[in-house]
Structures are given as C-alpha cells and as structure tokens.
Amino acid sequence: MNWLDLVALLALGQYFLFASLVGRARGKYGVKAPAVTGHEVFERFYRVQMNTLELLVIFIPSLLLAAKYFPANWVAAVGAVYLLGRAVYAYAYVKQPAGRALGFVLSAGPTMCLLLMALVGVLRQA
Amino acid sequence: MNWLDLVALLALGQYFLFASLVGRARGKYGVKAPAVTGHEVFERFYRVQMNTLELLVIFIPSLLLAAKYFPANWVAAVGAVYLLGRAVYAYAYVKQPAGRALGFVLSAGPTMCLLLMALVGVLRQA
C-alpha cells in the first residue's frame, strides 16, 4: 500500500467533505450565494473550509517533498496526525469557535513538521 | 504531446484568468482593496475565483496522482471536462448565481472522479 498517496488523497477528500458541508449549510441557514456571511453557524462551516484550504496548500506539497528526503511511511504517519487534527478542528469549531485550539495545533503542527523535514532534507544534501 | 501536463497548466491559466477578472471588476465596480464586498457583480466575480480556487487545490493533486495509477490520456480527458465545466460555471455565475448548477456539476464531478480514480488505484495495489 502506498500510504503516502493514501494520506494525500484522504486529506483532499476530507477537504472536499468540508466544502460540501458549506454547501449544505448555505441551504439550511438561508445564506444565498454570493454572500458568505449572514448566519453565525454558516460562517463557522465556511471558516472550517477556508482554514483547511489555507493549510492544505502547504500540507500537500510539503508531504510530497518531505517524502523525497525521508522514508515515505514516516512522512505518511506525520500526515495521518494532520487528518485526525483537522477532524477534531472541524468538529470543535462548528460547536464553538473558541474550542478550536487543540485541533488546530494537531493539524498545523504536523504541517509545519513536514515543511521543516523537507527543508532539513534539502539543506542536508547541500 | 503531454496532454496531462497541458490540462494541468490550462486549469492554472483558467484560474489566473478568473483572478484577473476580479482585479478588473474591482476597478469597474469601485470596490477598493481590502474590501471584497460592496457590489453584487463584483462579488460574483470574486466568488467564481474563490470557488475555482477551492476546487483547484483538489483538482491538480488528484489529476497528477490519478495519472500514477491510470493511463495519463484517460486522466487528461477527465480533466478536460473540468476545464469546460469551469468555463460554463464562471459564465453562468456572473450572469446569474442561481444558474451555476450545471457548470458546478461539470467541474466538481470530474474532480471527484479523479480523486476516486486515484483512491481506487492506491487501494488496488494493496
């Protein structure tokens, strides 16, 4: 099993799920496109998606670049923590934005870690 | 011809075009940075760009990962539907947000399809 590709694809799928929940919340809370404000709970779903997007654009390239310099399965394991962290983040944020810290740390942390691993890999080769 | 790379690059170029249209709409409808609201038509251009961004971050990695497991030209063909769908989406959304469903399905559908193809590819190898 190519765990690295699996983690990358699950991260993309997880983000797609968050985006779908925004679409559903649009209907449920009566926020018509192109507006992205107007109901507090809709805005939470929207911020979960946006914040995940903001992290995902770092996560995917860092994951793939880190795997050029470190064993793919170690890299995939760090990526798996991100997947868990984002799930915790989304659940907590929608319930109550103030409770989003743990999930944030558990997903931004692994992302930072992958970026640093890749940087260390590049610099060690110099 | 590397059709896969061509489709990836055209998707990036199409998104760049949508982003440029937002810049132009900023001037035309008098929405000064950093504001992103204030005129309905500007907001439509902005939402086209944002929605395309939201999809593009799934589309590009899914396209490239799917091509690791399926013939590149099949994958490129699915990607070409996305390009068409996004063009339809942008045109319809700016005209009237309520009419964006067809273009959305024709671009989110192929993106989902590529993501599932890549997932099937990974899991089949297990």
Next chain:
Amino acid sequence: MNWLDLVALLALGQYFLFASLVGRARGKYGVKAPAVTGHEVFERFYRVQMNTLELLVIFIPSLLLAAKYFPANWVAAVGAVYLLGRAVYAYAYVKQPAGRALGFVLSAGPTMCLLLMALVGVLRQA
C-alpha cells in the same frame, strides 16, 4: 543543493508566516473568529494572506512543471523573484493597500512566467 525544492519550500514557509500574522492580528485588533472583517489593519493582513494563497496555488505547480522542461536552476531563479516580490507586496499592503502594485507585479509576473515556460515546454514537445 536542490534550489528548486528550496524555493518551493520557502514559498510555502513565507505563506505560513503570512497566515501566522493574520492569527496575531486577530488578537491585536480584536477580530474574533469566524469574522474576517471589523478592523482595517486586520483586513490588510488577511488580504495579504488570501492574495498569496491565490497566487501560491498557481506558483507551486507551475514551478514544478516548468522544471520538467527547463533547467531546474533557471526555474528556481524565476521562483526566487516571486519570493522577493511577495515580501515587498506584504510589507507595502499592510502599510498602505494603494502601494501594493510593485510587489504584486514582482510576484504575479514570475508566476505567469513559470506558467508560460511550462506551457511552451509542453507545446514544443508536441
């Protein structure tokens, strides 16, 4: 030294920095999540991050694809201009949004350049 990977990773790190500054500005200017408006300076930091995100999703794939068709170090050099341009852009935008043009040109320009290089590379192989 793999300059190409280094430039890609620095671009991701730079974006991470911009995102962190948004988090800090949230506290400093009292803009509580999920709101993304409410204080002009906060909105500038937020727009710097968003605009960088919008460009980064084109920059990273274009950088990597251009390097399939042109010498990696040339491609990395174009990418280095982007890094500088984004730094100028962020600094100027936060100070005064109207002064963001130079940094924008110095980062959107290289991104466009990389996208065109990759396109030329694909089409020349045809």
